Amino acid sequence: MNAVLDVQEFRVRYGHSEALHGVDLQVREGELAAVAGANGAGKSTLVGAVAGWSRGKVTVTGSVALDGVDVAGLAPHRRVAAGIVLVPEGKGVFENLTVEDNLRLVRAARDARGRRYSVEDVYAVFPQLKERATKKCSTLSGGERQMVAIGRALRAAPRLLILDEPSVGLAPRLVLEVLQHIRQLVDEGLTVLLVEQNVRATLEVADRIYLLEQGKVAAEGSAGEMRADDRIAEAYLGGLRT
Numbered sequence: 001m002n003a004v005l006d007v008q009e010f011r012v013r014y015g016h017s018e019a020l021h022g023v024d025l026q027v028r029e030g031e032l033a034a035v036a037g038a039n040g041a042g043k044s045t046l047v048g049a050v051a052g053w054s055r056g057k058v059t060v061t062g063s064v065a066l067d068g069v070d071v072a073g074l075a076p077h078r079r080v081a082a083g084i085v086l087v088p089e090g091k092g093v094f095e096n097l098t099v100e101d102n103l104r105l106v107r108a109a110r111d112a113r114g115r116r117y118s119v120e121d122v123y124a125v126f127p128q129l130k131e132r133a134t135k136k137c138s139t140l141s142g143g144e145r146q147m148v149a150i151g152r153a154l155r156a157a158p159r160l161l162i163l164d165e166p167s168v169g170l171a172p173r174l175v176l177e178v179l180q181h182i183r184q185l186v187d188e189g190l191t192v193l194l195v196e197q198n199v200r201a202t203l204e205v206a207d208r209i210y211l212l213e214q215g216k217v218a219a220e221g222s223a224g225e226m227r228a229d230d231r232i233a234e235a236y237l238g239g240l241r242t
């Protein structure tokens with residue numbers, strides 16, 4: 001199967017300190033691939049560098065291809081135009097604007113199939129946002145803000161939607177709700193790369209998982225394979241297989 005995203009030998013250095021040590025990662029058409037791992041493993045560094053968003057004094061080497069086309073040399077806005085849309089950790093919604101204004105800030109683009117995500121389409125995915133359309137984002141729950149951030153990203157017609165820790169700071173009930181919405185988008189045809197610290201929740205929704213440890217891929221496999229791996233059960237699931 002063709003990879004939508006193909007990352008090879010990816011290294012990221014902050015000054016003299018290397019945070020990613022040659023990572024290979026693929027996201028296939030129509031799948032929910034996830035990068036899981038502990039704080040500081042390099043997850044945000046990885047997806048930030050894929051989107052061209054790296055902060056500070058950064059050196060990135062290796063290749064990044066979207067649908068077989070090298071995008072590593074492109075500026076961030078050109079990667080968005082090519083279809084790589086990242087929702088960063090912390091969501092980045094405008095607190096003083098309403099839900100609807102946040103969604104309308106992005107001019108709707110067309111995806112490869114000529115499809116456009118109207119604001120109504122976003123409401124169809126997240127019905128509770130429609131009920132809160134005229135409310136300022138500052139009055140929303142963390143989960144609802146995350147939905148606004150994802151909805152806004154959908155308006156840009158991503159070929160690959162990258163979500164950096166959408167569950168961070170959410171109550172456990174909301175974590176599953178947000179992740180299930182993401183799963184639904186994938187079931188409808190979207191290709192997603194999800195970053196999650198919560199390995200257990202990731203196993204519930206992802207098709208394939210890369211486990212990142214100290215800047216390296218420590219394990220990679222389907223959710224079923226990862227669940228059956230004793231090292232994963234030991235280190236991330238409290239010794240229990242789910």
Ligand SMILES: Nc1ncnc2c1ncn2[C@@H]1O[C@H](COP(=O)(O)OP(=O)(O)OP(=O)(O)O)[C@@H](O)[C@H]1O
Nearest residue numbers: 014019038039040041042043044045046055056197
């Ligand atoms: N802008 C930066 N300048 C220097 N070092 C950085 C910078 N950003 C991250 N690092 C370092 O790179 C390593 C990986 O950090 P990164 O934020 O990618 O991890 P993470 O897996 O996303 O962690 P978290 O789950 O806490 O967000 C860490 O050692 C971190 O201190």
